[in-house]
Amino acid sequence: MSTATDYPFGFLDSYAKKEVRRTVLKAIAIPGYQVPYSSREMPMGRGFGTGGLQLTLSLIGEGETLKVIDQGSDDSVNAVNLRHFIELTCPSINTTTRTQEATLIQSRHRIPEQPLREDQVLVLQVPYPDPLVIVEPSETRRKVMHGEADYSRLLVKLYEDLVHFKEITISHRYPTRINGHYVIDPSPIPRYDVPKLHQSPALLLFGAGREKKVYAVPPYTLAEPLVFDDVPFRTEDFTDRVSGERRACQRCGSRDSFLDEFSDPNTGGKVYQCSDSDYCTQQQEQAHGE
Amino acid sequence: MIEPIWQTPLQQQVFRQLLDAYSYPGKVQTLADTLPAAAYHALLATLLDGTSSLCDRDGLLEATQWPLLQAQPAPLSTARFILCDGAQAADFTPLLGTLTDPEQSATLLLAVASIGSGAQALRLRGPGIQQETTLELAGLHPSWLAQRADWCCHFPLGVDCLLTDTQRRFVAIPRTTQLEVC
Structure with a gap:
C-alpha cells in the first residue's frame, strides 16, 4: 500500500x-x-x-x-x-x-x-x-467573441430576462467584465x-x-x-418584507453578512444564519468578549 | 547536494515571488541569498521545462545550463521565453499571441544593470496598481519602451516583461501595465 x-x-x-x-x-x-x-x-x-x-x-x-x-x-x-x-x-x-x-x-x-x-x-x-456558453455552443466561436470583447448576445439574454421578469434573474455566476475587456463567470x-x-x-x-x-x-x-445604464446591479438585501428591517443571523445577530435560509424543523418557519461560518463564530466571540 | 536553483522548495518560493510581481506590477522582488546574483537564472529555472521554448538572444546563458533548463532552443520570432541583455536595442518582434489565443505570446526577460534604483524612472498604471507607482532602474535601452508600447497596444495581444538585475532583484511588467517615462 x-x-x-x-x-x-x-x-x-x-x-x-x-x-x-x-x-x-x-x-x-x-x-x-x-x-x-x-x-x-x-x-x-x-x-x-x-x-x-x-x-x-x-x-x-x-x-x-x-x-x-x-x-x-x-x-x-x-x-x-x-x-x-x-x-x-x-x-x-x-x-x-x-x-x-x-x-x-x-x-x-x-x-x-x-x-x-x-x-x-x-x-x-x-x-x-465560460459565461458565453448559454448563448453560443461552439467554443471556437466563443473564443473569437471573447477576443473581440463581443458580449452583445449575453446582453440580449439579460434584456430578455428584464422583458419576461422585470429583473435580471441570475442569482449566482453573475457575468462580470474584468478590466474593461473579458467577461468572466466568477464561479457560483x-x-x-x-x-x-x-x-x-x-x-x-x-x-x-x-x-x-x-x-x-x-x-x-x-x-x-454586466448591466444596463438604466437598470443598476442589485445584490441580495435580506430585507424582511413585513417588518421592513434587514434580517439578522440567528446565531450571531449580524445584520451585514450574507445569510443562508433554513426552515426550522420545530416551527416550520424560516430561520437565517450567516453563510460564512468563520465570520459568524468570530462575531459571537467578539460579543462574548465585550 | 543539488544547487539551490533546482531545489523544488526554493522554486516554489521564486514562483510565489513571480506571482506577487505579476499581481503588483512595479513591485520590486528580491530573491533568496542562496540563488545566483543574476536573477534571470532562478526565474528561468522556475518557469521552464521540456515543453517551453527559449531564445537567448545575447548569449547570456552558458552552454552547460541548457540541458538543465531542458527548454527547446527557438528563434526570436517563435520563442515563448526570450532572454535579452536590456542594454542592447530591441530589434525584433516577438510572439504577440492571437486574438483567440493571446496566451501564446512571448515572455521577455530583460537583464538590466539595476532595479529599484537608477537614473531611469517609469510611471506605471493599470491592473494591480492603486492609482500609480514609480519604478527606478538603470541600464534599459530606451528602444524597449517604444517597442513594448507597439507590441502591447492591441490588448489582449502583447508581451509580458520581467526585468532582472544582478543583485537578485526583479520586477514584472505585464501587458496591461501602461508605462510612461518620468
Missing part, C-alpha cells in the same frame, strides 16, 4: 506544477481570459474542485497557512475532504479556519466576509468557466460577493479542472457586473 510520503510535496509532479504556474502568470497578465491548461487527473472526480485544488497545490509551500471553505463553511464535506488531502500531501503546512490568519484560501462558491489583504491569495473552484458566488471582485487588494484565481481553464482577477482591477 502506498502512503502519502510516496508522493512529492503537493502531490503534483514538478512538470505539472510548472505548467500550472506558467498558466497562472499568463492568466494574471491577461485579466479575465480563460487560459487553457492540461488539467491533471486527481484522486477525486472532476467537478469536485480539482481545478482549485491544482492551483492550490501549485502555489502552496512550506509554512503556508491554508483555509479551505465550501459555501462559506469550513466544515462541509467538500472543504473537509480537500483540506484533508492537502494536509496529507503537504506535511509542513498549517491550516486554519480564521480568514485573517490564512495566506492561501481555497473556496467553493463564496468569498469570505472579512476583507482580504494584499498578502492573501484566494483560489475559487469553478464548474463552468452569490451576487452579494460580486462587488468584492472590484479593486480587491488580494489576487483572485479561478480554476476549472473539468473544463481545463484557469483565469484571474488581479488585485486593484476593474470588475463590473
Whole structure:
C-alpha cells in the first residue's frame, strides 16, 4: 500500500506544477481570459474542485497557512475532504479556519466576509468557466467573441430576462467584465460577493479542472457586473418584507453578512444564519468578549 | 547536494515571488541569498521545462545550463521565453499571441544593470496598481519602451516583461501595465 510520503510535496509532479504556474502568470497578465491548461487527473472526480485544488497545490509551500471553505463553511464535506488531502500531501503546512490568519484560501462558491489583504491569495473552484456558453455552443466561436470583447448576445439574454421578469434573474455566476475587456463567470458566488471582485487588494484565481481553464482577477482591477445604464446591479438585501428591517443571523445577530435560509424543523418557519461560518463564530466571540 | 536553483522548495518560493510581481506590477522582488546574483537564472529555472521554448538572444546563458533548463532552443520570432541583455536595442518582434489565443505570446526577460534604483524612472498604471507607482532602474535601452508600447497596444495581444538585475532583484511588467517615462 502506498502512503502519502510516496508522493512529492503537493502531490503534483514538478512538470505539472510548472505548467500550472506558467498558466497562472499568463492568466494574471491577461485579466479575465480563460487560459487553457492540461488539467491533471486527481484522486477525486472532476467537478469536485480539482481545478482549485491544482492551483492550490501549485502555489502552496512550506509554512503556508491554508483555509479551505465550501459555501462559506469550513466544515462541509467538500472543504473537509480537500483540506484533508492537502494536509496529507503537504506535511509542513498549517491550516486554519480564521480568514485573517490564512495566506492561501481555497473556496467553493463564496468569498469570505472579512476583507482580504494584499498578502492573501484566494483560489475559487469553478464548474463552468465560460459565461458565453448559454448563448453560443461552439467554443471556437466563443473564443473569437471573447477576443473581440463581443458580449452583445449575453446582453440580449439579460434584456430578455428584464422583458419576461422585470429583473435580471441570475442569482449566482453573475457575468462580470474584468478590466474593461473579458467577461468572466466568477464561479457560483452569490451576487452579494460580486462587488468584492472590484479593486480587491488580494489576487483572485479561478480554476476549472473539468473544463481545463484557469483565469484571474488581479488585485486593484476593474470588475463590473454586466448591466444596463438604466437598470443598476442589485445584490441580495435580506430585507424582511413585513417588518421592513434587514434580517439578522440567528446565531450571531449580524445584520451585514450574507445569510443562508433554513426552515426550522420545530416551527416550520424560516430561520437565517450567516453563510460564512468563520465570520459568524468570530462575531459571537467578539460579543462574548465585550 | 543539488544547487539551490533546482531545489523544488526554493522554486516554489521564486514562483510565489513571480506571482506577487505579476499581481503588483512595479513591485520590486528580491530573491533568496542562496540563488545566483543574476536573477534571470532562478526565474528561468522556475518557469521552464521540456515543453517551453527559449531564445537567448545575447548569449547570456552558458552552454552547460541548457540541458538543465531542458527548454527547446527557438528563434526570436517563435520563442515563448526570450532572454535579452536590456542594454542592447530591441530589434525584433516577438510572439504577440492571437486574438483567440493571446496566451501564446512571448515572455521577455530583460537583464538590466539595476532595479529599484537608477537614473531611469517609469510611471506605471493599470491592473494591480492603486492609482500609480514609480519604478527606478538603470541600464534599459530606451528602444524597449517604444517597442513594448507597439507590441502591447492591441490588448489582449502583447508581451509580458520581467526585468532582472544582478543583485537578485526583479520586477514584472505585464501587458496591461501602461508605462510612461518620468
